[in-house]
Amino acid sequence: MKHKILIASLAAVLLLSACGTDTQTASQPEGTEQTISSETAAAESVTEASETETSAAETTTSAESVTETSAPETTKATTAEKVTEAAKPTETIGQKNAVRKALSYLDFMAFSRKGLIEQLEYEGFSHDEAVYGVDKCGADWNAQAAQKAADYLDFTSFSRDGLIEQLEYEGFTHSEAVYGVDAVEKASSAGSSGGSASMGQSNAVKKAQSYLDFTAFSRKGLIEQLEYEGFTNEEAVYGADHCGADWKEQAAKKAAEYLDFMSFSKQDLIEQLEYEGFTASEAAYGVSAVGY
Numbered sequence: 001m002k003h004k005i006l007i008a009s010l011a012a013v014l015l016l017s018a019c020g021t022d023t024q025t026a027s028q029p030e031g032t033e034q035t036i037s038s039e040t041a042a043a044e045s046v047t048e049a050s051e052t053e054t055s056a057a058e059t060t061t062s063a064e065s066v067t068e069t070s071a072p073e074t075t076k077a078t079t080a081e082k083v084t085e086a087a088k089p090t091e092t093i094g095q096k097n098a099v100r101k102a103l104s105y106l107d108f109m110a111f112s113r114k115g116l117i118e119q120l121e122y123e124g125f126s127h128d129e130a131v132y133g134v135d136k137c138g139a140d141w142n143a144q145a146a147q148k149a150a151d152y153l154d155f156t157s158f159s160r161d162g163l164i165e166q167l168e169y170e171g172f173t174h175s176e177a178v179y180g181v182d183a184v185e186k187a188s189s190a191g192s193s194g195g196s197a198s199m200g201q202s203n204a205v206k207k208a209q210s211y212l213d214f215t216a217f218s219r220k221g222l223i224e225q226l227e228y229e230g231f232t233n234e235e236a237v238y239g240a241d242h243c244g245a246d247w248k249e250q251a252a253k254k255a256a257e258y259l260d261f262m263s264f265s266k267q268d269l270i271e272q273l274e275y276e277g278f279t280a281s282e283a284a285y286g287v288s289a290v291g292y
Contacts, residue, residue: 251278
């Protein structure tokens with residue numbers, strides 16, 4: 001605004017000077033023309049300065065506009081970085097240690113998912129930490145079921161159904177348990193070197209022998225016991241017939257066991273042995289062996 005007023009004033013001065021020149025040209029001294037020229041030069045200088053300042057102001061305004069325009073882009077970039085940082089997964093110390101503990105357990109023993117969660121909770125981890133650790137440990141639960149089935153068969157014998165039930169009791173799903181039993185059956189068949197016995201039959205033999213280690217059985221009684229354990233009739237018969245038992249000696253052993261805690265007449269003891277599944281000849285042998 002000041003520039004416009006100044007320019008207007010100079011214009012007025014120039015106009016008045018022009019009028020004065022028309023009327024006083026003859027009497028005006030030479031210095032006057034020099035003065036007017038000086039004033040004109042000054043006005044042009046002021047005008048140029050005004051234009052320079054105006055240009056500078058426009059340049060400043062343009063720079064501010066550019067700054068204001070680029071500011072939202074910077075803000076957007078900063079916001080994106082914050083969102084990215086917030087989206088990064090965070091693992092607590094408890095979760096990290098739960099993963100490590102789960103892996104350490106799996107190094108020496110097979111677990112079901114459920115069983116391992118319960119074990120970590122027993123160790124003091126929260127339920128959420130235990131679930132996190134188990135789900136992040138990378139276990140193959142089918143493979144774990146197969147390993148657990150093999151572990152069981154290393155120290156005891158199971159029927160197929162009995163082993164499936166045992167694995168389910170350990171927390172494996174039905175499909176995982178079936179997979180595990182199928183896997184050990186395949187491994188057993190592959191390692192049998194052409195043997196005709198199935199895994200169920202082999203386990204029936206082992207189970208029969210384990211029973212005979214602590215009590216006496218008749219053949220019939222042992223078959224029934226193996227069927228109760230989940231072996232098929234075929235497997236149970238195979239197990240009883242291949243366990244190496246002498247049924248007469250088993251009758252004598254059973255007769256002695258009865259007489260250890262109860263008194264029997266000869267006939268009553270024979271009948272008791274027959275009730276246990278011994279044949280008449282085996283029962284008679286057994287009673288004679290104990291002194292009747």
